Amino acid sequence: MIDRVTSTTVNNSLVGYIQQNYADYSKLTEQLSTGKKINSIFDDPIQAINIFNSNRLINRIDIWSANIGSLTNEITQTSETIDLIHERAQRAKDLATTAANGTSTKSTLQATLTELDQIIESVVDLANTSYNGNYIFGGTNTKTPPYEIQYGIDADGNPTEEIIGIKYTGTPIDGEWQRQLEIADGVFETMNVTGAEAFGNCDVEPVFQADGTTPVLDAEGNPTYQVNESNGIMGELINLRNAISDTIEKYEEQENLPEGTPQADKDALANEISTCYDTINGLLDGFATAMDKMVQVNESFGADINKLEMSDESLADNKLNLKDYISGIQDLDLTEAISDWYSSQMAYQASMQASSSIMSMSLLNYM
Amino acid sequence: MANLFSALNMSSSALKVHQAGINIVSNNISNMNTEGYHKQKLNLGTLTLDLPIGNNVYNQVKTSAGVEAISVTRYTTNFIGSYYRDQLTDQAYLDQQKQAISDLAEMFDELGGNGLDSALEGFYEALDNLNQYPSDMSARINFLEAAGTLTNSMNHISKKLENMKNLGVGDGSSPELLQQSELNTSINSLNDYLQQLANLNKQLSNSNTGTLENNNLLDRRDVLLNEIAKLADFKTTIHDDGSVTLTLGGTKIVSGNKVLATFDLQTAAKYDEYCQQNGIENKNECNAVVRLIKENGSVIENVNNRFDAGKIGGIIDAATPGDGVNVYSVIENLDTLAQTIADVFNELQTREGAFYLESVDGKVQLSNTDLEQYVIFTTNDGSAEVTAGNICINSLLTEGDGYNKIAAAYFEDYDPTAPDPLANIDLNAVGNANNIIAMIDTKTNATSPAFDGIGNIPLSDYYSGIISKVNAALTSSTNAADAQDAVVQSLDNKTAEQTSVDLNEELTDLVKFQTAYSASARVFTTCNTLLDTLVNLGL
Numbered sequence: 011m012i013d014r015v016t017s018t019t020v021n022n023s024l025v026g027y028i029q030q031n032y033a034d035y036s037k038l039t040e041q042l043s044t045g046k047k048i049n050s051i052f053d054d055p056i057q058a059i060n061i062f063n064s065n066r067l068i069n070r071i072d073i074w075s076a077n078i079g080s081l082t083n084e085i086t087q088t089s090e091t092i093d094l095i096h097e098r099a100q101r102a103k104d105l106a107t108t109a110a111n112g113t114s115t116k117s118t119l120q121a122t123l124t125e126l127d128q129i130i131e132s133v134v135d136l137a138n139t140s141y142n143g144n145y146i147f148g149g150t151n152t153k154t155p156p157y158e159i160q161y162g163i164d165a166d167g168n169p170t171e172e173i174i175g176i177k178y179t180g181t182p183i184d185g186e187w188q189r190q191l192e193i194a195d196g197v198f199e200t201m202n203v204t205g206a207e208a209f210g211n212c213d214v215e216p217v218f219q220a221d222g223t224t225p226v227l228d229a230e231g232n233p234t235y236q237v238n239e240s241n242g243i244m245g246e247l248i249n250l251r252n253a254i255s256d257t258i259e260k261y262e263e264q265e266n267l268p269e270g271t272p273q274a275d276k277d278a279l280a281n282e283i284s285t286c287y288d289t290i291n292g293l294l295d296g297f298a299t300a301m302d303k304m305v306q307v308n309e310s311f312g313a314d315i316n317k318l319e320m321s322d323e324s325l326a327d328n329k330l331n332l333k334d335y336i337s338g339i340q341d342l343d344l345t346e347a348i349s350d351w352y353s354s355q356m357a358y359q360a361s362m363q364a365s366s367s368i369m370s371m372s373l374l375n376y377m
Numbered sequence: 378m379a380n381l382f383s384a385l386n387m388s389s390s391a392l393k394v395h396q397a398g399i400n401i402v403s404n405n406i407s408n409m410n411t412e413g414y415h416k417q418k419l420n421l422g423t424l425t426l427d428l429p430i431g432n433n434v435y436n437q438v439k440t441s442a443g444v445e446a447i448s449v450t451r452y453t454t455n456f457i458g459s460y461y462r463d464q465l466t467d468q469a470y471l472d473q474q475k476q477a478i479s480d481l482a483e484m485f486d487e488l489g490g491n492g493l494d495s496a497l498e499g500f501y502e503a504l505d506n507l508n509q510y511p512s513d514m515s516a517r518i519n520f521l522e523a524a525g526t527l528t529n530s531m532n533h534i535s536k537k538l539e540n541m542k543n544l545g546v547g548d549g550s551s552p553e554l555l556q557q558s559e560l561n562t563s564i565n566s567l568n569d570y571l572q573q574l575a576n577l578n579k580q581l582s583n584s585n586t587g588t589l590e591n592n593n594l595l596d597r598r599d600v601l602l603n604e605i606a607k608l609a610d611f612k613t614t615i616h617d618d619g620s621v622t623l624t625l626g627g628t629k630i631v632s633g634n635k636v637l638a639t640f641d642l643q644t645a646a647k648y649d650e651y652c653q654q655n656g657i658e659n660k661n662e663c664n665a666v667v668r669l670i671k672e673n674g675s676v677i678e679n680v681n682n683r684f685d686a687g688k689i690g691g692i693i694d695a696a697t698p699g700d701g702v703n704v705y706s707v708i709e710n711l712d713t714l715a716q717t718i719a720d721v722f723n724e725l726q727t728r729e730g731a732f733y734l735e736s737v738d739g740k741v742q743l744s745n746t747d748l749e750q751y752v753i754f755t756t757n758d759g760s761a762e763v764t765a766g767n768i769c770i771n772s773l774l775t776e777g778d779g780y781n782k783i784a785a786a787y788f789e790d791y792d793p794t795a796p797d798p799l800a801n802i803d804l805n806a807v808g809n810a811n812n813i814i815a816m817i818d819t820k821t822n823a824t825s826p827a828f829d830g831i832g833n834i835p836l837s838d839y840y841s842g843i844i845s846k847v848n849a850a851l852t853s854s855t856n857a858a859d860a861q862d863a864v865v866q867s868l869d870n871k872t873a874e875q876t877s878v879d880l881n882e883e884l885t886d887l888v889k890f891q892t893a894y895s896a897s898a899r900v901f902t903t904c905n906t907l908l909d910t911l912v913n914l915g916l
Contacts, residue, residue, distance in 0.1 A: 014874050014875065014879065015874070015879070016416075016873065016874065016877045016878060016879035016882070017409065017877070017878065017879050017880045017881070018409065018410075018873050018877035018878065018879070019870060019873045019874050019877060022869075022870065022873055023870070050486050051482055051485070051486045051848055051851070052479070052482065052483075052486075052851070055482070055848035055849065055851045055852045056848060056849070056852060058486075058848060059841065059844060059845050059848055062494070062841070062844065063841055066494065066498060066837065066841075069498055069502075070498070073502055073505055077505065077509075080509060142509075142510070143510070143513065144510075144808055148808070149806070149808070150786070150803075150806040150807070150808035150809035150810075151803060151805045151806050151807070151808060152511075152512060152807055152808030153512055153740075153741060153805070153807050153808070154805050179805075181803060181806055181809075185803060185806070186788060186789070186806070186809055186811060189808055189810065190508070190810075190814055191505070191508060191509060192505060192508070192814075192817055195820070195821040196818055196820075196821045196822055198814055198817075372880055372881065372884075373880070373881045373884040373885065374880070374884060377884065377888075
């Protein structure tokens with residue numbers, strides 16, 4: 011109940027109303043200029059926390075998306091490289107098939123051997139592909155080329171140009187070879203496959219005597235080699251090379267047979283050559299298996315890429331939802347805001363006008 | 378004849394009284410904008426002579442002797458002043474609290490970009506980059522920079538918070554800081570007000586009630602009591618003569634014309650000294666201690682707990698650890714966060730099986746020699762306890778090629794007790810980023826014991842928690858302060874309605890008194906003429 015109305019109370023309340031209207035008006039003006047309802051935590055402390063948390067999540071999603079991009083690129087690069095090596099292997103297999111059909115001669119085999127050496131070198135180059143400064147097939151051994159070609163030696167222990175092995179020096183399959191990137195909270199996706207898994211390893215070393223430099227020679231005076239490991243396409247390529255090289259040797263032996271060699275010995279040699287072709291023929295199955303392995307690795311990679319694409323899509327959805335959410339909290343409904351702004355402006359003006367007319371009135375004016 | 382003279386006297390008293398009325402109106406108008414001024418009113422009464430009346434009409438007329446001014450009353454409110462002052466005390470306390478929390482909240486306004494959260498996220502982002510390029514110099518330097526940004530922003534916020542605390546109550550040991558503190562200012566004005574009140578008490582007891590002077594003193598007293606109420610929750614006893622006795626927590630502070638005890642501030646360190654000297658258990662947790670020095674020189678140490686309301690109570694509460702959110706609790710939380718960050722990452726960095734890079738003959742490879750000295754986070758003041766204020770990056774990692782010392786690689790099957798622990802480790806595996814992955818994993822996985830200090834929740838969640846607490850406190854303190862503002866506002870309005878000066882009212886009174894004055898003057902002239910007539914009659 012109002013006891014008295016006095017100049018002081020009227021003035022106080024008028025000032026109060028004007029200030030309130032001015033505050034509303036300037037608040038709406040600020041919101042309109044920024045386009046946001048919540049400009050600092052003081053506007054709405056609780057919602058501000060939600061915005062803050064959502065923004066953080068959006069940043070993280072951006073990182074995950076970028077990681078998915080990197081993963082996809084590296085996996086694609088890996089997959090394409092495996093395809094290229096598969097092509098080379100196919101060519102080597104074709105060479106083997108042609109060589110094995112028995113119509114080959116020494117000179118065609120020599121041409122085959124030359125091409126095979128080129129194929130081996132090109133396969134090793136491909137297997138040593140680096141992407142973003144990392145050797146992609148070396149596991150976590152990213153700074154050293156994972157494959158090196160091993161060359162033979164002559165009877166004196168000097169290196170020759172004969173390829174005897176393709177050694178894998180990357181992280182072994184049972185080691186910690188995975189390189190991973192985070193694609194969701196605590197979810198890490200592997201981006202690589204080791205050369206050992208995809209292409210195998212063919213580690214062949216010359217055998218030396220105790221002094222470490224003098225080679226151990228076999229009965230025919232040739233250096234001997236020890237096969238530490240041989241598997242995958244690398245093993246098959248070396249096996250093929252060895253088989254062809256052996257065949258050429260037999261042909262050479264045949265050419266060099268002295269006059270008057272007994273027919274039985276000639277037949278035996280011809281038999282051996284025929285066995286050589288059988289060996290080459292026998293390698294085809296192994297080739298097929300090794301190439302299947304590559305296809306298999308590639309297919310599992312393809313599945314990874316599909317999975318990544320799906321993850322990326324769901325991340326993009328999440329981001330969109332979060333943005334919608336933030337926008338719902340923070341953004342201004344312009345239509346509503348502008349009409350509010352006009353009405354607050356009117357209210358401000360009206361309160362000032364009313365105040366000035368009431369304040370200027372006094373009994374003094376009529377005395 | 379006597380009647381004619383009495384009419385003359387009556388009109389002359391009326392002239393005097395209405396002159397006084399105009400004075401009161403003038404005083405009211407002059408003070409209509411004075412703070413705490415209560416409208417005053419001249420009370421008039423008829424003047425009667427004590428004569429035997431009887432049934433004689435003439436005698437009855439003789440007894441009326443005109444008008445007299447009885448007293449000057451002061452318009453007062455119909456609610457009790459102490460209730461209003463209690464509301465003022467609460468308002469000042471809540472305002473102080475709201476102000477403190479707002480300052481805090483401003484520091485944690487991540488929408489405006491405070492930087493700590495983005496620094497923490499940036500740190501994880503740099504880890505992510507390092508995971509992708511574990512042996513890259515640029516990724517490693519980038520990571521150290523991100524870690525540096527994180528420690529810098531923690532240092533920065535910690536410093537701002539310390540300053541805030543110092544601004545309130547000083548740092549507990551420096552008398553200079555205490556001198557500059559907000560608490561000191563408030564205590565000084567309190568002492569000042571108390572002295573003014575004692576002086577007023579003296580003047581009040583010397584003046585008579587119902588006088589203009591007395592009313593003005595009462596106005597000043599009420600204003601002063603309101604100011605004192607805003608600072609602290611005193612018990613106020615108002616005596617009949619208008620003088621006031623103030624009591625705080627059972628001790629009389631002002632009584633009569635004397636200030637019986639003054640407030641004094643000392644640092645927490647000084648108080649601690651006193652406690653040790655006197656074998657008292659020191660339970661004080663505030664950096665400043667208020668004490669009471671009595672007139673006779675005796676001292677009541679530590680009366681902090683007597684300030685549970687008002688502005689001073691607000692300042693002390695904001696700087697005393699407790700259940701609520703204040704600078705103190707936030708500093709503590711940030712320190713815990715800093716300690717946890719250091720624990721979590723240092724532990725992973727130096728754990729068994731972790732390997733850093735080493736340049737051997739121009740080629741990088743893995744090594745774990747002296748790994749334990751290459752912690753990531755350490756303190757810049759040599760203390761073992763990591764706080765937000767002292768956390769920094771180990772200089773061994775920032776100097777020269779120290780960036781290589783970040784242990785990115787980790788081998789689970791590393792066995793330090795084996796005869797040749799490195800036999801199974803491929804030292805060329807510079808692309809191994811398992812340790813970085815473990816570090817990234819702490820973004821969401823907080824099961825490690827290093828997270829025990831923050832309740833096994835991720836770092837960013839803990840930080841969000843701090844902000845949430847501050848913001849929730851901001852909401853509730855703002856609401857409480859606004860509500861209290863409304864209460865005080867409505868009491869203010871009520872007071873203004875009941876006691877303030879209205880110009881129209883005064884102008885009406887002015888005209889009223891003026892008219893009466895003119896009329897009395899006319900009566901005086903008329904009587905004079907009558908007397909004149911009478912005198913001429915006799916001639």
